[in-house]
Amino acid sequence: MDISSILDKKNIMLDMQSKQKSDAFMELAQCFKKNNIITDINGYVNDVLKREAEFSTGIGYGIAIPHAKSKYVKTTAIAVGKLAHNIVYDSIDNEPVRLLFMIAVPENSNDAHLKILNKLARKFMDENFRKNILAAKNEDLIFEALRIF
Amino acid sequence: MKIVGVSACPTGIAHTYMAAEALEKCGRELGYEVKIETQGIEIENILTPQEIEEADIVIIACAKNVDLTRFEGKRVIEVPIDKAVKNARQIIMDAVEGKNMSIFHLAEEEKEQKNQQTGVYKHLMTGVNFMLPFVIAGGILIACSFMFGIHAGDPNDPSYNILAGAFNKIGGEVAFGLMVPVLAAGVAYSIAGKPGICSGMVAGMLAKSIGAGFIGGLIGAFIAGYLTLFLLKQIHLPKSIQSLKGLIIVPLLSTCITGFIMIFIIGTPVKFLLDALSTFLNNMGTTNGIWIGLLIGMMMASDMGGPINKAISTFSIALMSSGVYGPIAACMVAGMTPPLGLALATVLFKKRFTVEEREAGKSCWILGLSYITEGAIPFAVADPFRVIPSLMAGSAIAAAISLGSGCTSLAPHGGIWILPIPNVIGNLPMYVLALLAGSIVTCFCVAFLKRKNNYEL
Numbered sequence: 169m170d171i172s173s174i175l176d177k178k179n180i181m182l183d184m185q186s187k188q189k190s191d192a193f194m195e196l197a198q199c200f201k202k203n204n205i206i207t208d209i210n211g212y213v214n215d216v217l218k219r220e221a222e223f224s225t226g227i228g229y230g231i232a233i234p235h236a237k238s239k240y241v242k243t244t245a246i247a248v249g250k251l252a253h254n255i256v257y258d259s260i261d262n263e264p265v266r267l268l269f270m271i272a273v274p275e276n277s278n279d280a281h282l283k284i285l286n287k288l289a290r291k292f293m294d295e296n297f298r299k300n301i302l303a304a305k306n307e308d309l310i311f312e313a314l315r316i317f
Numbered sequence: 318m319k320i321v322g323v324s325a326c327p328t329g330i331a332h333t334y335m336a337a338e339a340l341e342k343c344g345r346e347l348g349y350e351v352k353i354e355t356q357g358i359e360i361e362n363i364l365t366p367q368e369i370e371e372a373d374i375v376i377i378a379c380a381k382n383v384d385l386t387r388f389e390g391k392r393v394i395e396v397p398i399d400k401a402v403k404n405a406r407q408i409i410m411d412a413v414e415g416k417n418m419s420i421f422h423l424a425e426e427e428k429e430q431k432n433q434q435t436g437v438y439k440h441l442m443t444g445v446n447f448m449l450p451f452v453i454a455g456g457i458l459i460a461c462s463f464m465f466g467i468h469a470g471d472p473n474d475p476s477y478n479i480l481a482g483a484f485n486k487i488g489g490e491v492a493f494g495l496m497v498p499v500l501a502a503g504v505a506y507s508i509a510g511k512p513g514i515c516s517g518m519v520a521g522m523l524a525k526s527i528g529a530g531f532i533g534g535l536i537g538a539f540i541a542g543y544l545t546l547f548l549l550k551q552i553h554l555p556k557s558i559q560s561l562k563g564l565i566i567v568p569l570l571s572t573c574i575t576g577f578i579m580i581f582i583i584g585t586p587v588k589f590l591l592d593a594l595s596t597f598l599n600n601m602g603t604t605n606g607i608w609i610g611l612l613i614g615m616m617m618a619s620d621m622g623g624p625i626n627k628a629i630s631t632f633s634i635a636l637m638s639s640g641v642y643g644p645i646a647a648c649m650v651a652g653m654t655p656p657l658g659l660a661l662a663t664v665l666f667k668k669r670f671t672v673e674e675r676e677a678g679k680s681c682w683i684l685g686l687s688y689i690t691e692g693a694i695p696f697a698v699a700d701p702f703r704v705i706p707s708l709m710a711g712s713a714i715a716a717a718i719s720l721g722s723g724c725t726s727l728a729p730h731g732g733i734w735i736l737p738i739p740n741v742i743g744n745l746p747m748y749v750l751a752l753l754a755g756s757i758v759t760c761f762c763v764a765f766l767k768r769k770n771n772y773e774l
Contacts (some may be wrong), residue, residue: 187647202395222327223380223399227335237328260403273330273358282330282358290333293402 171288171314174281178203179247180307184268187253190217193234196247204242210216211240212272226259228298229252229298233289244281246288248310267268267302288314318413320344322353322376325383326398329357335363336378336398339405347409356383374412375421376401393421440507444538445695447503449677451496456684456692458488463687467731475683493691497523497531497622499537500698508542512549512563516541516571523579528642529587530623531694537579545571558727560731587624594628607721610647612715616710617651621690621697634729644726649688650751651712651717653732654665656685656692657752658711658759665760667774669767685756688732694736700767707762717753722747 179199186192190263193213200206215236226232254264262308271285291297300313322340326332337353337615340369344351353363364387370374375393377385385393394412410488459470462484468474470485482495489747500756505517520537524530527535548567594616616629633644663670663678670678677695684692697704725743728735733752735741 219328223397225331227402233331234330235330237330260399271330273328277358285330286334286355286361288355289331290338291337292331293338 171284171311173286174244175246175248175311175314176203177307177311179205179245181249181308182306184251184277185248185253186251187255189255189257191218191272192249192251192255192268193217196249196268199247200245200270200272203245205245205247206238206240207242208240212236212238215240216270224258224260226257226261228259228261228263228294230254230263230302231267231269231292231298232257232259232265232267233269233271233276234310235273237273237275237277239275241272241277244273244277244285246285248314250310261313283315318349318374319368319372320349320351320374320376320409320412321368321372323356323364323379324353324398324401325356325379325381327381332380332398332402333357336401336405339402340376340378340409340435342410343405343619347406347413349409349413351408351409353378363532380410388421388627391421392418394418394658401655436508439506440539440542440669441698441749443507444500444503444535445508445699446673446697448496448500449493449673449695450455451499451689452684452695453677453680455488455492455496456687457464457680457691458492460683460687462488463731463734467728467735482646488507490563494525496691496694497525497534500531500694501534501541504535504538505545508539509545509549510568512540513545513571515568516545516575516707519572520575520579523576524583527580527584527587528591528624528627529579529583530620530626531698532620532623533579533583533587535698536583537575540578541571541575544575579722590629591624595632598628598632601648606643606723607717609644610714610717613647613720614711614713615709617648617690617716618655618693618712619705621632621655621694621708626690630735637729642727642743643723645729646724646726646748647716647720649730649732650724650728650748650755651716652690652714653685653688653740653752654711654755654759655690655708656681657756658708659686659693659696659763660685661756661760662698667766667770669764671699671772686733688730696763703766704763707759707766709761711755711757712753718751722751724748724751747758 181196181199184192184194184195193216197206197209197213201209206212215238216234219236220234225234249268251266254266257265259265301310304310304313323428324333324336333355334357337355341351341611352364352368355361369387372391375388375391377395378398380398394417396408462470462481465478465481466476469476469478469481471477472482498518501521502514502518505513518536521534521543524533524537524686545567548571550563552566554562557614613629616625630648633648636644660678660681663675667675674696681692693708723744724747727741736745
């Protein structure tokens with residue numbers, strides 16, 4: 169399993185200052201834009217919020233995985249953001265969120281990257297995996313925790 | 318305890334898989350076998366009909382509309398997908414206890430629609446899949462017996478060879494003899510499940526013995542299948558003897574009734590048709606070669622082994638004994654082009670055929686060259702209204718060219734393998750041309766009629 173095809177260390181943010189859900193989305197989307205993953209920040213974030221309105225992507229344990237399939241996305245990618253402040257997220261366990269995995273998938277996407285995402289999503293159900301991710305302090309450790317599927 | 322389920326979320330990226338993982342994992346921990354189909358951007362981990370059949374509980378964790386028609390009559394529990402992510406353990410325990418559970422039933426009109434759209438086609442395909450190995454194995458074994466000489470399989474012929482005789486018995490008598498019964502058993506099984514096999518197979522065997530061919534077998538199979546289904550629904554027994562129902566009572570009744578229908582209702586018009594066609598052919602002059610050729614070709618390819626085919630081949634063989642060798646040559650070429658034309662089409666127009674058909678196409682080369690028309694039957698069963706007219710067109714052209722240009726044959730069988738024997742075929746070049754032309758016509762007709770098909774390579 170090669171997470172590096174969808175995760176670039178440049179898309180890992182360790183010290184996000186956002187205090188609100190939508191600000192955090194903007195911050196991560198800016199990172200995507202800078203690294204040429206998406207074409208339009210507002211367009212993409214709107215699609216993420218639209219998805220969020222269906223039901224929350226806060227999966228509990230302080231983790232959320234905001235995501236969207238959007239026409240503003242060029243290639244499948246994920247961004248990881250560790251938040252300096254807990255944010256209110258409407259998670260399924262009602263706990264605040266400290267770690268964000270933002271997922272960008274192009275419209276009509278149908279490729280091998282999706283298989284990696286599927287495996288990653290399944291992995292979130294594993295308690296040890298969640299602990300390792302939450303404990304990881306720097307880019308390398310986060311990358312390492314994700315790499316070992 | 319076996320549990321199956323479906324998970325699906327609006328984008329199909331994350332929750333679909335988290336819910337599936339959570340349910341499967343908690344199921345394992347609780348000691349149940351759990352398989353969840355993930356309807357994400359792609360559908361994966363697809364539930365087979367057998368798995369659904371065997372499952373005790375169906376869990377639907379979907380935040381979008383999914384087709385539930387497969388779960389007709391199962392114990393189904395529907396839960397919000399985020400609840401499945403969070404509380405999979407609770408959901409499974411509730412399901413096992415039977416909480417929030419209901420038996421899933423389609424709305425009546427949905428049911429009808431479903432039957433119309435997929436029912437008949439699915440039954441035909443199941444029958445074809447049952448039958449295909451018999452056609453291929455049997456056909457190739459018959460071709461093997463030809464290698465010893467065209468008549469080497471016949472104990473009464475001077476060229477009789479004991480190995481050829483065995484090949485002919487295994488392939489020609491038994492494997493080919495079982496072809497229509499197995500087709501019918503497959504169709505009836507698809508309709509009514511295991512209790513349908515007996516009446517379906519008997520109906521197919523009766524179709525063979527009354528000379529009704531594969532079309533008669535199909536009619537019998539549908540009668541057998543739906544009758545079995547009807548009886549299964551209508552007969553109610555006390556619980557203590559319930560197991561007798563599927564094992565004894567329903568097969569006994571449906572086999573008996575279907576059998577009587579086959580013999581007295583289907584058999585009568587078939588015999589009438591055969592007699593009428595024979596009389597018509599016997600009264601017909603043999604002057605106008607091309608027109609009679611067209612007729613011979615169309616009749617040969619119309620029901621492949623049924624009454625129409627039988628009438629024309631019997632007629633042509635009878636003419637041989639009075640020294641007229643043209644019609645039998647036309648029959649043979651018209652019987653070779655259906656498998657050959659289809660084989661050619663599966664090579665030139667791969668995408669218009671299913672993977673199974675492409676495989677069957679390979680054996681059709683040998684079957685066609687050996688004048689084993691039956692090689693075309695699986696194609697005809699699967700898609701009769703496109704395939705049979707194409708076969709008839711090609712065979713008609715082939716037979717018309719053959720008879721029109723005065724080709725003759727001194728042998729009633731043998732296909733391409735008798736062509737090299739000197740003086741067996743009269744006007745050999747035109748005969749080969751007839752064979753090529755007929756095969757090409759069938760190939761392009763079937764490719765044209767199936768032009769909307771687009772299967773993956």
